[in-house]
Amino acid sequence: MPEQIAVTVNGRHVAVSSGTTVAAAVILAGAHCRTSISGEPRGPLCGMGICFECRVEIDGQRHQRSCQIVCSEGMQVSTSE
């Protein structure tokens, strides 16, 4: 059984297994990642750090690509919901 890690997405608690990326945690939390300039909700497109659609705020740092960052215990993620 892989180790469980607790993070929050927009204040909601989400438990993920170790090695899970922030992008996967955001989808698990039922959130989208960013809101486009015309107001559309967006989620990951490329899954490999190129498209920048999965940008979220992680522990106060904005514009982090959630598909390239692995969850760590207590991480606070906020998306532009």
Next chain:
Amino acid sequence: MNSGQKEFDVLVVGGGPAGMAAAVSAAESGASVGIVDDNPQLGGQIWRGEVQNCESEASRWFERLCASNANQLCGMRVIDQPGLGVLRAEGCKGFCDLSYRKLVLANGARERFLPFPGWTLPNVMGAGALQALVQSGLPVQGKRVVVAGTGPLLLAVAAYLRKRGAEIVLICEQASRSSLAKFGLSILSQRQKIGQALSLRKDLSGIRFFTNCWPVAAGGDGILQAVIISHGNEVEKVACDYLACGFHLVPNTELAALVGCAVKDGYVDVDDFQQTSIPSVFCAGEPTGIGGVELSLIEGQIAGLAASGKNKASQKLFSMRTRLQKFATRLDRGFALRPELKKLALPETIICRCEDVTYGSLKKYTSWRAAKLQTRCGMGPCQGRVCGPATEFFLNWKPDSVRPPVFPTILENLAAMPCQPEQSHSGAMRGPQ
């Protein structure tokens, strides 16, 4: 924040099969080697999460790499060339300057996305993208997935997702049955590929698979709920939770162009030793032509050996490369995009997702540059990596020159960087000769 400098005989950019093979070959030849990759772990896209999976081919290369004392720099992306023989990489702790005598670019490919109405909805993503997300922790047990687009990647992705408990509702391949049949016959000459094809066929048994079929729209209320597909003369609405959709691959040539390497017909131009137009720079894997993991491994080894002065040893691999390159040519022919797909986007369809630029507002321009200046198409954080290949297919626009930084960087790092000589901003700059 400056987090230092490192020096290597051979610096490898990209930690997929080509990069790992290059780093192993160079390090085992006695060179001091650094291998830098944007991802948190080595393996690239195809071997994501597999390097620690014992018995896999990925783990065998990874073990050799770890035994070789090559310096692994993960979570670092190369953003600039601040001077001759130096690349600047940025990570979460700031930036680092990596000096090299020889450089091997093995920074892979990305999926080609073709915009259609609804493609910007959350849960519409690349085929490789959904696989990568599942490999990095997204459960898909019981989720309904439509896999669409073109290329052998679709089948591999569908088989993987099914193994992880997803319900593959449908696979849509845009190529015709006859071009697939030709491709199928052509790979009969390669034993390894036949084995892969047969095992995929078993893994995919019972799944609806259409050729001549592609998505024309995706719909849903803030999130994907259904996709409309075109199949022959019919249109069908298919309910699903995810649409995994990619139209084959596009080589990543931006970094090669920044360093000054010649790019020909969309691929980095290399000689028999995988050497680019700049003698100190080598390139291996998908940036030189989309050919898959076996070809990438051979090209990586040739580049790694040649970069560490072992030309003779690298020559022994030339015939194997020639054989594998034939497969790449067949791949291009078998999965060529059909002209009907040029009509996928409607005037209101967003083409540039970063800046929300629609197809209608782009069509009045005649070039990529004019459209960029007037509409901001391609000016967002992806720097045209998504909309560039789409406008190339829809409108025959050619991509522009590359400027640093090749990836967005944070202002704090930019401010901390020492003043750069004027020449580093020229795409025509040459590395050490």
